[in-house]
Amino acid sequence: MxxxxxxxxxxxxxxxxxxxxxxxxxxxxxxxxxxxxxxxxxxxxxxxxxxxxxxxxxxxxxxxxxxxxxxxxxxxxxxxxxxxxxxxxxxxxxxxxxxxxxxxIPKDRLLVGDLVGAGDTVVLVTPIDTGAPKGRLILPQVQAIRELLDAHAKCFVVQQDKVSECLNELRNPPKLVMADSQVIMDVAAQTPENIPLTTFSIQMAYSKSDVIAMAEGTAALASLQDGDRVLICETCSHHPQKDDIGRVKIPRWLRQKTGKNLEIEVAVGKDFPIDLSPYKVLIQCGGCVV
Amino acid sequence: MxxxxxxxxxxxxxxxxxxxxxxxxxxxxxxxxxxxxxxxxxxxxxxxxxxxxxxxxxxxxxxxxxxxxxxxxxxxxxxxxxxxxxxxxxxxxxxxxxxxxxxxIPKDRLLVGDLVGAGDTVVLVTPIDTGAPKGRLILPQVQAIRELLDAHAKCFVVQQDKVSECLNELRNPPKLVMADSQVIMDVAAQTPENIPLTTFSIQMAYSKSDVIAMAEGTAALASLQDGDRVLICETCSHHPQKDDIGRVKIPRWLRQKTGKNLEIEVAVGKDFPIDLSPYKVLIQCGGCVV
Structure with a gap:
């Protein structure tokens, strides 16, 4: 210094x-x-x-x-x-x-491998969109399959158009259905209420943070009022994209869901304000990449 | 020049x-x-x-x-x-x-994706051995899953200890069981005769070469006689390992299977002899990596 x-x-x-x-x-x-x-x-x-x-x-x-x-x-x-x-x-x-x-340094929890036992069946729903790398799967999908194999679970991997077919093909309901969040509504419609359903994003939050605290934080969004200040803490290191999640999508969703006139600010990297007291809610975006 | x-x-x-x-x-x-x-x-x-x-x-x-x-x-x-x-x-x-x-340049055939149709179920048997990369799957496994998803097939991924459990869990027999060749005997014992069974290695040969010609070549091994010369064409670019497949395992298997006194030579890379006529059999090792 x-x-x-x-x-x-x-x-x-x-x-x-x-x-x-x-x-x-x-x-x-x-x-x-x-x-x-x-x-x-x-x-x-x-x-x-x-x-x-x-x-x-x-x-x-x-x-x-x-x-x-x-x-x-x-x-x-x-x-x-x-x-x-x-x-x-x-x-x-x-x-x-x-x-x-x-x-x-605390280790990350597993994505999903610690939620199952040997012999359990898990259905993974992995849409192949235009962003999928050629001939490959994206990393969280590979990680999930590997963890399930490590746990000696049985892992049924399908796209979203084959979820009910897949569930009908199984003699017993799976322990869990884990779907990419972009197809969750579609998958939820195909999955009976008694089968636990989660998303890769929720499991990522489970792996990397305190998912209970995050759920409480999500519930707190309902209490937002007109004029409340919200800080989006952008952790992601890549350049903002068109329709960027942190800068465009989350603000849009927040305004839509709450119907309130919010003051939404974005802080990038570690440089968020020392004084966080003016903010009613802090939202971390890009925690999946750190 | x-x-x-x-x-x-x-x-x-x-x-x-x-x-x-x-x-x-x-x-x-x-x-x-x-x-x-x-x-x-x-x-x-x-x-x-x-x-x-x-x-x-x-x-x-x-x-x-x-x-x-x-x-x-x-x-x-x-x-x-x-x-x-x-x-x-x-x-x-x-x-x-x-x-x-x-x-x-001719494209490789798919590993497995062109052998199935939408809705087919395929069982992939992927042992996790000490060589498996941490938290990942090896590339052919990922490729196979991706191809099956692209074909809108349903892909059941298990380790070798869960194959019969997995087959019993399915209401209908799968279209295909595809297993890592190191566990094929174990998997074959768990798989009913009426279910087609293949290995990642065979599918790799299917993808990258003329698998029929290779099967004919394999059958020709039975005609080898004492003193016949065999050339192992080593295509692999990594350093020979202890118990190397091309230099140790294949010669050992050949001698064991044929019971003949063979003259086995190894040629590396593209430098195999111009005159191949003295050889009764040529075996390419490492074709999976080129």
């Missing part, structure tokens, strides 16, 4: 705000220029519970004294002595990152 | 032999140094029926006279004037290659 002057201070503030959402922090200092800035940052990381590694760089140039190392030890952080120039300790740093990641 | 001297002549011969199996030939000459070597090569390509484009390169340096272009026209080949240095005509050459490829 360039921590001198007004701009330096702003940089320090920005770094500290970033500490709140990074998966792992690597604080790089050196034995020569280690002062209260580094110490503050380390204390902040510890307070926030951010998994942190301290890299004492320039170790060949400024070897750490045993007094200094004792002080570092008391911080209770994993630390590595490195030297970027002669690549000293770089492998140790890599190993420290791997260890920290394995211990601290 | 460096066509001068003894080595040059050898190069010319080699180029001509390559002409027999290339998909598309691009003969590069220029208006200044165009002589009987280029003409011979062009006539040879025409005679062999090799789809050929003539690139008249160095066009900026040696512009072609109208007399020369008239002569080129009479050859009846698509030709493009290019200059590699200033990139003149490079896009035209690309377009000519695309056009020629679209017209002349």
């Amino acid at each position: 360039d921590d001198v002057g007004a701009l330096g201070l702003a940089r320090v503030e920005r770094t500290k705000s970033v500490l709140q959402w990074v998966d792992i922090a690597i604080i790089v200092g050196n034995a020569q220029d280690f002062d209260h800035y580094e110490e503050d940052l380390i204390h902040e990381a510890i307070q926030l519970g951010t998994p942190t590694i301290l890299a004492l760089n320039k170790a060949s140039l400024y070897p750490a004294s045993s007094t200094f190392l004792d002080k570092i030890h008391t911080l209770g952080l994993p630390f590595v002595q490195t030297d970027a120039q002669d690549r000293l300790g770089v492998d140790d740093l890599r190993q420290a990152i791997i260890t920290l990641a394995a211990d601290h | 460096d066509d001068v001297g003894a080595l040059g002549l050898a190069r010319v011969e080699r180029t001509k032999s390559v002409l027999q199996w290339v998909d598309i030939a691009i003969i590069v000459g220029n208006a200044q140094d165009f002589d009987h070597y280029e003409e011979d090569l062009i006539h040879e390509a025409i005679q062999l029926g090799t789809p050929t484009i003539l690139a008249l390169n160095k066009a900026s340096l040696y512009p072609a006279s109208s007399t020369f272009l008239d002569k080129i026209h009479t050859l009846g080949l698509p030709f493009v004037q290019t200059d590699a240095q200033d990139r003149l005509g490079v896009d035209d050459l690309r377009q000519a290659i695309i056009t020629l490829a679209a017209d002349h």
Whole structure:
């Protein structure tokens, strides 16, 4: 961190705000220029519970004294002595990152594989639209099939025009029907009420986030009033498309469903406002890609 | 072609032999140094029926006279004037290659999609072994599912331990069971005689070659005698593995099955002998990857 002057201070503030959402922090200092800035940052990381590694760089140039190392030890952080120039300790740093990641980064839940047991039958409904890659399936479809095979379940894959035919062909109702959300209305019409029905999108939310909290959030949309501010947090990294989901479709659906005159804003990437209190609802778009 | 001297002549011969199996030939000459070597090569390509484009390169340096272009026209080949240095005509050459490829390179047959009709049920048996990519399916499995979906067939995907369960679950027998060849004996034991059974490998052969000729070739193995020479043509581009299919497994199987004392040789890539007459059988290994 360039921590001198007004701009330096702003940089320090920005770094500290970033500490709140990074998966792992690597604080790089050196034995020569280690002062209260580094110490503050380390204390902040510890307070926030951010998994942190301290890299004492320039170790060949400024070897750490045993007094200094004792002080570092008391911080209770994993630390590595490195030297970027002669690549000293770089492998140790890599190993420290791997260890920290394995211990601290929560794994995604499965898409669907943990909802079934060996021998269960699951119907996957996978329309082949013009966006489907030539001769391939899209990744969530392949992932779902693989998880079901790993669970030793039986996986019946069909397009949406064959759902009732497929259900009639089975002697027993499937454990679950999982359909691409773009054909869900069609699939719902073909699926008896007693068979659980879900979408790839819902399962993606189940895999990557707290689907109960998301359902509560969805229910909260009904309470929106005229003039309420809604922030769409766009996580997706690709360029906005025509009829973009985050910028066009979700605002349109929100206005249609609520019938309210909403103030809808879009924030991109991690740069959403520090003060979220003016917003009645936050909607994350593109969480499937992160 | 460096066509001068003894080595040059050898190069010319080699180029001509390559002409027999290339998909598309691009003969590069220029208006200044165009002589009987280029003409011979062009006539040879025409005679062999090799789809050929003539690139008249160095066009900026040696512009072609109208007399020369008239002569080129009479050859009846698509030709493009290019200059590699200033990139003149490079896009035209690309377009000519695309056009020629679209017209002349035969498409692979489908793996399985053309053997079924809308509504047919196919059982795919896809073991998940240690070689399976994490969270994914291997490509032929994905291709097969996609082709079946494209055909609006119903695709029942299971591991080998669920085949009879899967068949019992269906009210009607499937049109086809298609299993990974490593589990075919197990799957065959679970599949009633009246249900057609095939492997991914057989379907790959069906897709990429003349499966009837291959079946005849397989039958011919029974006629091998002691001392017969067999050539294994290794097409695969990866490094030979321990227990390599082409170098270890196929020779072992051949000797076991025939009980004969065979002379088995391996030729790699395109470099198999010009004279194939000493061989009783040629076996291509790795055709799945080309």
